[in-house]
Amino acid sequence: MGRIKKQRKHQQGSQTTLGHRGIDFKKTHGQHILRNPRVADTIIAKAGLKSTDTVLEVGPGTGNLTVKILERCKKLVAYEIDPRMIVEVYKRVQSTPVESKLQVIQGDVLKHAIPYFDICVANTPYQISSPLVFRLLAHRPMFRAAVLMFQREFAMRLIAKPGDPLYCRLSVNVQLLARVSHLMKVSRNNFRPPPKVESSVVRIEPRNPPPDISFEEWDGLLRLCFQRKHRMLRAIFTQKKVLKMLEEKRKTAKALSNGGVKQSVESIMRLGDSMNIDTDVAFQNAATMNEDLEMDPGAENGSADQMEVEFAPKRKGGKRKDGGIENPMKKQLEQVLDETDFATLRASQMTIDDFRKLLSALHLKGFRFS
Template sequence: MPKATSDRFSRLHKDSQSESSSARNPIFNTERFGQHILKNPQVAQTIVEKANIKPTDIVLEVGPGTGNLTVLILEQAKQVTAVEMDPRMAAELTKRVQGKPSQKKLSLIIGDFVKADLPYFDVCISNTPYQISSPLIFHLLSHRPLPRICILMFQREFALRLGREAEYRIMVSSIRQCATIRKGGLCDACGEFSGESGPRDPPPPVRFEEFDGLGRIVFSRRNKTVHGNFMAKGVVEMLERNWRTWCSETNQIIEDDVNMKAKVEKILDDTGNSENRAAKMDVDDLLKLLSAFHDAGIHFA
């Protein structure tokens, strides 16, 4: 894609206003970062309304783009922290609020959200870059203290997964569909998805990194058996390295002829999960499996 010129970005705000009125093309695709800029004011207003922002709230916005959502959030929130990957978009957003009262309420972080150290926030709103949907969810869930609510836009297929799969349900107490969106505005047809979710509070008594590591193995191939996923190339070797590290840190004797494959298979058999398929497992199944591995000194992070 040709490099954008400054003239092009100076026209974005005017273009968004003119095009949103016709509602012919509510989403502008920036291929470099997989980001989609909302241009339909009805969609942006609906997302902000669903957040029920209080005047005392600090809001985290992920992927603000040129600020079509940001300017609406700034009208209601005490403070907004926006995390933007694209420096060009960050510059446009800065220019958009420059000299206005809302400028003092906006803090901008330029960089990768998944790697960013997040400050305190009460509410998260995101027109999520689709390529970071899953990492974004887990990064939000690992943040402390927990936010009150998250209003997130995803592709419909991913959004539907959030409500039915244990790898997400273990950390999220409630997920509710707010609206489905397509070109032209709000509708009941397929397209992008705006969802509302609340983290479990208190969260499950497990380290997030441990559960995430287990989930990556179990859900790597959802329709395969759990045994098949653990026997995939490199998994047993990785678990043995983790086990040896744990033994070293806890002054445990390391067996000379350890058979990690047999250890893993015994745990799967003893917990009754060997022939289970990931798509059929629930939260209790995963917690019991994780506990059994930990009892054997096998960790995932």
């Protein structure tokens, strides 16, 4: 009897992963198929498709969104890793008026050159959320908009503003390059198999022209500031290890140049690789979530003096360890932070304009971050 119960339990568990026409969905590919037609209709309505549009779709799965998109566009280019899904999608449009509009490319969208498209509409595989966003933002020529389904916590990070708990380096980098808005929430029960998390749909519209900035320098500054986003900037920049790093970069730095479009595009794509998040683990692990939000003892009460004590040169016998000689680089950094009024601010409070002002002021003093 015990064996029969175990066998039935195992069979029931395996059946929950079966979807359209008995296909076994693979979690490794992030296959959570949107099965609610009303949600699909709403997504397409909010996308604002035109009859002249070329649409990009990533991970069409069994084609529930695909067939609806084809009814409203000129052409649809889809990227799909799983050959079983490609067969399924083509079966659904075979011998229909929209069959000629569909092109499915087998492979990883992150590893292929993406052709021209006007708009991207996709139920995004969650494990490629971050690199996909930046790959799209690096695409040239620029597209009109992307309407994408993400894990809700990731979507909330994309739209987070200064002071929000989820405001982070991802928020600043994406909002520098695009306007992002939240369109709708989608319950996990609208998918087969249901994911462990809730989802949201966002609209991303790239800023055209893109900001005139060195993205490697920009992200280098953000990496430093968001290591402890609740810590005052003075405390961050006066750490010995940070001073040493900036000194080394200053010695090796060459004259900055805009680098042209190619360098900018490559830099944007690298942003996504550096911020890729394993959503199946990171957002469900409370410790990982809280690591980014951890408050510093000194930052919690807002005391700049306490923060300075932590990083002040150690004294021995009443004398400074450095012999009483003040670090000129530290003095320059403190001068810049005081002049820009950012010394007592924290990254969690700063706007994009604040970061641009800070980067410009530090560049004028010869500081480099890439």
